[in-house]
Amino acid sequence: MTRLRVEVLRDRCAGYANCVDTAPDVFDLDEHDIAVVGAEDYPQDQRGVLERAVRRCPPKAIVVTDS
Amino acid sequence: MNDRHLVDPDNGVISREIFVSDEVFDEELERIFARTWLFLGHESQIPTTGDFFNSRMGTESVLLTRDTDGEIHALLNSCRHRGMKVCRYDEGNTHDFVCPYHGWSYSTDGTLVATAGELFGVPHYRAGYGGNLDRSQWGLVPTAQLVNHHGLIFATWDPEAPPFDTYIGGFRHWLDNLAASTAGERGRVKVFRGVQKWRIRSNWKFVSENFLGDNYHGPTSHSSVDAVGIGPGGKHAATRHGDNKRPRSVASTSFPDLGHGGVTTAGYAWGYPSFAEPEIDAFFQRRWRQRLERLEAEGRPIGAFGPSTLFPSMSLHAGGFPRALIVAHPVGPTETEVWRWYLIDDDLPAEVESWLRHWYLRYSGPAGLVEQDDMENWDYATEASTGTIARRYPYNYQLGLHMATPSEDLDDAVESSYFMTEENARNYYRRWSSLMSSTSWAEIEERTGRR
Numbered sequence: 001m002t003r004l005r006v007e008v009l010r011d012r013c014a015g016y017a018n019c020v021d022t023a024p025d026v027f028d029l030d031e032h033d034i035a036v037v038g039a040e041d042y043p044q045d046q047r048g049v050l051e052r053a054v055r056r057c058p059p060k061a062i063v064v065t066d067s
Numbered sequence: 068m069n070d071r072h073l074v075d076p077d078n079g080v081i082s083r084e085i086f087v088s089d090e091v092f093d094e095e096l097e098r099i100f101a102r103t104w105l106f107l108g109h110e111s112q113i114p115t116t117g118d119f120f121n122s123r124m125g126t127e128s129v130l131l132t133r134d135t136d137g138e139i140h141a142l143l144n145s146c147r148h149r150g151m152k153v154c155r156y157d158e159g160n161t162h163d164f165v166c167p168y169h170g171w172s173y174s175t176d177g178t179l180v181a182t183a184g185e186l187f188g189v190p191h192y193r194a195g196y197g198g199n200l201d202r203s204q205w206g207l208v209p210t211a212q213l214v215n216h217h218g219l220i221f222a223t224w225d226p227e228a229p230p231f232d233t234y235i236g237g238f239r240h241w242l243d244n245l246a247a248s249t250a251g252e253r254g255r256v257k258v259f260r261g262v263q264k265w266r267i268r269s270n271w272k273f274v275s276e277n278f279l280g281d282n283y284h285g286p287t288s289h290s291s292v293d294a295v296g297i298g299p300g301g302k303h304a305a306t307r308h309g310d311n312k313r314p315r316s317v318a319s320t321s322f323p324d325l326g327h328g329g330v331t332t333a334g335y336a337w338g339y340p341s342f343a344e345p346e347i348d349a350f351f352q353r354r355w356r357q358r359l360e361r362l363e364a365e366g367r368p369i370g371a372f373g374p375s376t377l378f379p380s381m382s383l384h385a386g387g388f389p390r391a392l393i394v395a396h397p398v399g400p401t402e403t404e405v406w407r408w409y410l411i412d413d414d415l416p417a418e419v420e421s422w423l424r425h426w427y428l429r430y431s432g433p434a435g436l437v438e439q440d441d442m443e444n445w446d447y448a449t450e451a452s453t454g455t456i457a458r459r460y461p462y463n464y465q466l467g468l469h470m471a472t473p474s475e476d477l478d479d480a481v482e483s484s485y486f487m488t489e490e491n492a493r494n495y496y497r498r499w500s501s502l503m504s505s506t507s508w509a510e511i512e513e514r515t516g517r518r
Contacts, residue, residue, distance in 0.1 A: 014170050014190035014191070015190050015191040015192065015193065015194060015195070016170075016172070016188035016189065016190055016192055017188075017192045017193040017198070018187070018188045018192075020193070029193055029194065033191050033193065033194040033195070055176070055178075055179065056179055056187065056188070057188075058163060058165045058170065058172035058187070058188045059165070059170070
């Protein structure tokens, strides 16, 4: 089964931290207040929470794809 | 402000100050536009979830939105951070309003926020605000009350404003006609896209007053368009309405405590015009018969048919032809932004719709021949009333003074015994004065005995 690849478009991220609120096990903020992803990819059972993080990101800086 | 000395409806005398004064204008924004029920749009403009229409209340931009549950909301289009307009499009579809200044973001998505327009994100929320900004307290400002009246959307900023049904009173029949199809079916109308918006150098009240029952100006102001023959009946029809069966004298109705007014009574309507094209004529005569049958079966009055105004600033042609409404948005004492909506049945054959569009545009709007006549009057009357000498002399509203009788159909209305009257205007300014001279709705209702 394919896994989910999560990418943060760093030039779009503005440090809303909504992704960190939504999926604290996946996202964190770096020293510039830009979101970073913890792992290379994630299992399919994380799809729901990841898609919610995408929807809650005002500048649409998160991209989730099947790897 | 005590405006009683400026407005004397009992004697039919009104000071020019209320049409030109900055001080009066500022007070109107506070005491009238921030307190009364105002029209924002028609539900057909935002049919699906995420649709929005950028509307206006008084001088302010207000977003009419439809959330993920299908509920309609009206939100002040101003970011709570620095006031930037969060939306600068006329209409569209989105659940996210992201401010282009600093990025504060608001949502109407019910799966993301508890209330429509809630602040759901600010940049640097963690590092800059320490995660401590209470986002639930900084959403877009919603109106205090909102109603969908058979598809017509109204809202007020004042939580103490009387319920909409109380506010409109017997004027509901004029609104109901606007909201119904030419066959009398409620809610079966839609807006011709889009809304015409333009500015005139006139006080906003001239627009309201013109439509609420001023039968007096027609024969003089509009004689040229009648001579040209721009109506549905073509060149040989009697008037611009094309309605050779429209009687010369039609009584008008007004509401002394509420301020609304309109031409015709609730019990009388003159029917649809005769059209020059036989097939279009037959179509609307059939709809007229359907309307009469439906209204009779449902116990609804057939009248409330003519031009009219809902206090303070929404005017309409209730019975159609043209089925349109105009809102006079204040900009300054001598400048007004007018918005005109056109409503049509939602099931018209394409050729009838096309025919109506042409006639509507020939009649109304910035290029409409009848509207141009009116705008000339409003603009020049405003300009010629701003001078030091002119302001010393009040306007005369004595036409039909002491000639009103209680309405036969409505318990909160009066009718004029002669069809040319300024009774409707006197009652409009009575209401205006009542709002301007009181600080609360409770005080107004105590005075009029209405709630």
